[in-house]
Amino acid sequence: MITHKQRRTEKGFCFKHYYKWILCFSLTLYFLVSFFVDHDQEEDHPLSSSSSSRSNPLLTNPKPKLLASHAVFESKIHDSTLEFSPRRLNIKTDVFNNLKIYVYDLPSKFNADWLANERCSNHLFAAEVALHKALLSIEGDVRTKNPYEADFFFVPVYVSCNFSTINGFPAIGHARSLIKEAIGLVSAQYPFWNRTSGSDHVFIATHDFGSCFHTMEDRAIADGVPEILRNSIVLQTFGVTFKHPCQEVENVVIPPYISPESLHKTQKNIPVAKTKERDIWVFFRGKMEIRPKNISGRFYSKRIRTEIWRSYGGDRRFYLQRQRFTGYQSEIARSVFCLCPLGWAPWSPRLVESVVLGCVPVIIADGIRLPFPSAVRWSEISLTVAERDVEKLGEILEHVAATNLSVIQRNLENPSVRQALMYNVPPRDGDATWQIMEALSKKLNRSIRRSNAFI
Numbered sequence: 159m160i161t162h163k164q165r166r167t168e169k170g171f172c173f174k175h176y177y178k179w180i181l182c183f184s185l186t187l188y189f190l191v192s193f194f195v196d197h198d199q200e201e202d203h204p205l206s207s208s209s210s211s212r213s214n215p216l217l218t219n220p221k222p223k224l225l226a227s228h229a230v231f232e233s234k235i236h237d238s239t240l241e242f243s244p245r246r247l248n249i250k251t252d253v254f255n256n257l258k259i260y261v262y263d264l265p266s267k268f269n270a271d272w273l274a275n276e277r278c279s280n281h282l283f284a285a286e287v288a289l290h291k292a293l294l295s296i297e298g299d300v301r302t303k304n305p306y307e308a309d310f311f312f313v314p315v316y317v318s319c320n321f322s323t324i325n326g327f328p329a330i331g332h333a334r335s336l337i338k339e340a341i342g343l344v345s346a347q348y349p350f351w352n353r354t355s356g357s358d359h360v361f362i363a364t365h366d367f368g369s370c371f372h373t374m375e376d377r378a379i380a381d382g383v384p385e386i387l388r389n390s391i392v393l394q395t396f397g398v399t400f401k402h403p404c405q406e407v408e409n410v411v412i413p414p415y416i417s418p419e420s421l422h423k424t425q426k427n428i429p430v431a432k433t434k435e436r437d438i439w440v441f442f443r444g445k446m447e448i449r450p451k452n453i454s455g456r457f458y459s460k461r462i463r464t465e466i467w468r469s470y471g472g473d474r475r476f477y478l479q480r481q482r483f484t485g486y487q488s489e490i491a492r493s494v495f496c497l498c499p500l501g502w503a504p505w506s507p508r509l510v511e512s513v514v515l516g517c518v519p520v521i522i523a524d525g526i527r528l529p530f531p532s533a534v535r536w537s538e539i540s541l542t543v544a545e546r547d548v549e550k551l552g553e554i555l556e557h558v559a560a561t562n563l564s565v566i567q568r569n570l571e572n573p574s575v576r577q578a579l580m581y582n583v584p585p586r587d588g589d590a591t592w593q594i595m596e597a598l599s600k601k602l603n604r605s606i607r608r609s610n611a612f613i
Contacts (some may be wrong), residue, residue, distance in 0.1 A: 171562075190259040254599040257300050258607070259360075260308035261293050264315070268340050272319040282507040283318035284415040285364045285395065285590075287583035290314040292591040295584035300595055309605035310391070310598055311350055311359045315340045334373040334384055337361065341386055356390045357408075358604050364414065366503035368394030370404040373502060376454050383407045391601065393594060395505050397527030410597045411592055413529045413579045414507045421580075424487040440555060441493035441517065442466065443479040443486045444508075445501070462499045462522055465478050465548050473552065491515045494563070495541075495555055498522065499548075510579045513539060517568050518563070520555070522548060530593045533578040538569045 210561035269290065272278050279287040293301055302308050317333035332493035345351040351359060352612045363369045369392040370378035382403045383392075396404055427545055446467040447557050450457040457464075470476040477489070490508075496517040498508045512519040519540040521528075521561060543554055559565075569575070577588045585591035 193444055215332050217591060221604040254300060254595050255602060257595060257599045258276060258302040258308045259293065259300055259310050259312055260302055261312045261314060262344055264340060268336060269314045269316045272316045280417055282363045282414045284361045285412060285581060286316050288319055288415050288583065289362060289591060291583045292581060292585045305350060307367035307607065309607055311360050311603055313340055313359055317363060330371055331364055338386055354606055358606060360391045360393065361387065364395050366396065367404045368392060369407050369409065374454050375593065376456065379403045382525040386499040396503055398504060398525045399527050400525050410594065411529045412594060415509050415581055416507055416510045418580055418582055420487065424491055424515065428488050428491040434565065436492050436494045438477045438493040440476045440495045440497065441489055442497035443483060444490060446480050457502055458502065459519050460545060466499065469549055470552065475552065487511060487515060490517050490594055493517045495520050513570065513579055514576045518566050518570065533593055534575055539575060
C-alpha cells in the first residue's frame with residue numbers, strides 16, 4: 159500500500175522529469191530558430207569572397223527597405239580592409255546645416271574588387287577610395303542609412319584606381335561604361351535618381367581632367383563630361399579659373415591623395431622642424447624631359463619642366479632630380495621652396511606634400527583653381543609664378559627670401575591648413591572629408607528633402 163509520503167515523493171519526481179523535458183524542448187527550439195535566423199542573415203549579407211559579387215538586398219528589391227543597411231561592400235571593408243569601428247563625429251547640427259548623405263552599397267565590381275591591387279588605395283588618385291572609406295566610417299551624424307532622409311547620394315564607383323599599368327599611365331578607359339552601369343543599376347532599383355535626374359547624386363573623379371575621364375586634354379575636351387553626369391555633382395582634383403569643358407558640371411575641387419601614414423613616418427624620421435634649418439633652398443624631383451616629345455599636339459608640362467632643367471640644372475641653389483626616389487618626402491621636409499609645376503594637368507600631389515611638410519609651394523600652372531580656398535588661404539602660404547616667367551624663377555625666389563619668406567613660413571605652420579588637405583579614416587575635424595561635407599552643405603538647394611520641407 160502506497161503511503162502519503164511515497165505519493166509526494168513520486169509526484170515530485172514526475173514534476174522534475176516534466177520540467178527537464180520542457181527545458182530540453184525549449185533549448186532545442188531556441189537553437190533551431192537561431193540557426194534559421196542566422197542562415198537567412200548570411201544569405202542577405204554574404205561576406206565570403208565567393209559571394210561578394212552578389213548584388214546587395216537594396217539593389218535587388220524594387221522597394222528598398224528603410225532598415226539600417228550593412229551590405230556587401232560595407233561589411234567587407236569593415237571586416238577585412240579597414241581596421242576601425244564606425245564612430246560618431248563630434249559635429250554640431252548647425253555645422254553642416256544638418257546635412258545627410260546616403261552611401262550606395264554597390265556590388266564590389268564597382269569598387270572593392272579594384273582594391274586587390276594594393277597600390278590602388280595609396281597612389282595620388284586614391285582620394286576616391288579614401289573618401290569612400292571615410293564616409294563609411296562615420297556612425298550617424300552626416301551619414302544616414304535611411305535613403306529617404308538623405309540630401310545627397312554618394313555613388314562609390316572607382317574610376318581612377320587602375321593607375322599602376324605597365325607604362326605608368328592611369329588606365330581609365332573603363333570609367334564611362336562603369337559609371338553608366340552603376341547609374342543604370344541605382345536608377346532601376348531606387349526611386350532617387352529618377353526624381354531629380356541625378357542632381358542630388360555625388361561622384362568622384364580624381365585623375366588629370368576629372369569628369370571628362372581622359373588623361374590627355376585634347377581627348378578630354380573632345381569627349382567632354384558624359385551627358386548622363388551633367389546634372390550631378392562631381393568631386394574632382396581638376397580645376398581651372400577659366401572656362402573649360404571638363405568643368406561643365408557642378409563640381410568641387412578636392413586635393414589629391416597623400417597617405418597620412420607616409421607623411422607621419424617622414425615627419426617622425428626627419429628631425430628638421432625649424433624652417434631656418436632647412437638645407438635645400440629649391441627642390442624638385444620628377445619628370446623633366448631634356449627633349450620633350452610631341453604627343454597629340456602637346457608637350458608634357460608645356461615644356462615648363464624642360465625649361466626648369468635647362469635653366470637651373472647647374473645652379474647650386476636648385477636641387478633638381480629626374481630619377482624616382484621613394485624617400486623623396488624627406489627631401490621636401492628639408493627644403494625651403496618646393497616647385498609644383500604642371501604636368502599634363504595643372505594640379506600635382508606636391509601641393510599637398512609641400513604644405514604638410516612645411517615647404518613653400520611654388521605653383522607654376524597658369525589658371526589653376528586650388529582646393530578649399532575658404533580653409534586654405536593659398537595666397538598666404540604659397541607662391542604663384544606665371545609659366546612665361548619660369549626663366550626668372552631664381553630672381554623671384556631670391557626676392558621673396560629677402561622680403562616676406564618668414565611670414566609665409568609662419569602661415570604654413572598652422573595645423574588647420576595642413577589638416578584640410580589630408581584624408582583620414584575615420585575623418586577628423588577640419589580635414590579633407592570635413593571640407594567636402596562643408597562644400598556639399600552649401601549646395602543644399604539641390605536636396606529634394608529640403609524643397610519638400612516647405613511644401
